[in-house]
Amino acid sequence: MKAQLNRRDFIGKTSVAGAGLALGLPSVLRGAQTAAKPAQLGGPKARATGFPSWPVYDQTEEQALLETLHSGQWFRGSGKAVARFEDEYKKLTGAKHCIATSCGTSALTTTLGGLDIGPGDEVIIPPYTFVATYNVVVLNYALPIFVDTDVETFQIDANKIEAAITKETKAILPVHIGGSPADMDKILEVAKTHKLPVIEDACQAHLGEWRGRKLGTLGLAGCFSFQASKNLNSGEGGAVLTDDSDFAEICYNFHNQGRMRKTVAFPYSGSRGSNLRLTEFQGNLLLAQMTRVIEQTNRRTENANYLTRLLEEIPGITPAKLYPGTTRSAYHLYMFRYDKARFAGLDRGKFLQALSREGVPCSGGYGVMNTEPYVSGLAKNARFLKVYGEKRMQQWLEQNRNCPQNEKLCAEAVWFTQSMLLGPREDMDQIADAIRKIQKHAGDLAKA
Ligand SMILES: Cc1ncc(COP(=O)(O)O)c(C=O)c1O
Secondary structure (H helix, E strand, O other): OEOOOOHHHHHHHHHHHHHHOOOOOOHHHHHHHHHOOOHHHOOOOOOOOOOOOOOOEOHHHHHHHHHHHHHOOOEOOOOOHHHHHHHHHHHHHOOOEEEEEOOHHHHHHHHHHHOOOOOOOEEEEOOOOOHHHHHHHHHOOOEEEEOOEOOOOOOEOHHHHHHHOOOOEEEEOOEOHHHOOOOHHHHHHHHHHOOOOEEEEOOOOOOOEEOOEEOOOOOOEEEEEOOOOOOOOOOOOEEEEEOOHHHHHHHHHHHEOOEOOOOOOOOEOOOOOOEOOOEHHHHHHHHHHOOOHHHHHHHHHHHHHHHHHHHHOOOOEEEOOOOOOEEEOOOOEEEEEEOHHHHOOOOHHHHHHHHHHOOOOOEOOOOOHHHOHHHHHHHHOHHHHHHHHHHHHHHHHHHHOOOHHHHHHHHHEEEEEHHHHOOOHHHHHHHHHHHHHHHHOHHHHHHO
């Protein structure tokens, strides 16, 4: 979407909506909204127009890309844009060091490579995450150990981490899923007790905060993604943040074929490495996208908080809770649980379909990763069998089945994407109207 709505327009629209369609919408008006038939049954849509599209860009991005094009300096070794982006991202997050990478997966790969995690090692991860969190561990022939989900917050259940630690554990890799913080107090406490590094998967959590500190700056390192769907976007891209100067240099070397910052002609560090560098085009694009990231983040926060207040009033809809240490969620995803018992038994699949038909795009989110065939298949992988043995791999399969809360969550979750939170407040009212309408007609929808 080209940026069309300026700040003044936005404030104008939100305040009008705020005055006319505030939380205490008169019940007579609410009644009119819910009385209409659901779109699924031939009625009018609760929302006839689309939500804000993504990405947002204008001449700022055009100029940035052309500037790099005409400079002829397209890779970080010759240009300045990636280094400038790293400086700006450090300023934005308060981190001491930033290493831009080609994507979020490569940011995670860089940190695990930097820790020299390999065959025989175990890394603790949540099962409620994007597959990349799992893949980076497996790629190093280390064993991912799933710790069950806290169904209330959708995050890793930090109280269950300690029981999963063994003498082979080499790192804790929590994910700030949906951009909301995992329980970092508890995670850092357990990590300290067991002298384990924490690598935060903050790939969805740009500008999220825990006790006033930016997510991705609390553990040894934090990893970010700038893939197309993310709140900060360069198509593909990523970054590692760390306050540890030695680890920063190790990560820099790893992402640059094991080569150090240029002080001599061929500065090989002697450590492992790969080419995981960001291009100058992406660096400059990110600098342009950063000119609006704070305003967009504020807008998401405002809309998400309002939507939560609306949805909390609907029986059977439970928005994901935030831990008390949360000072900001990045709201990469707006997530809630759906209880079909309060919707006349209408199953989640049909609820999602009906909501989409109302003009509110939604999804059921992640599957049960810990028991998916692509994960269980690892127990048959010849390399893993060689490193861990048949008995350990069978035991691992058993362990993986021990995430009952994650299973429950995967059956109940509903997601909205971040760009749906970028419009006026009225959009949130229409989302809530659509859900109330479905609830009122749930019996008929269940029969249809
Ligand atoms: C939680 C999480 N971790 C890691 C990644 C991987 O990032 P990328 O797609 O940039 O490689 C993603 C991307 O969606 C993610 O959501």
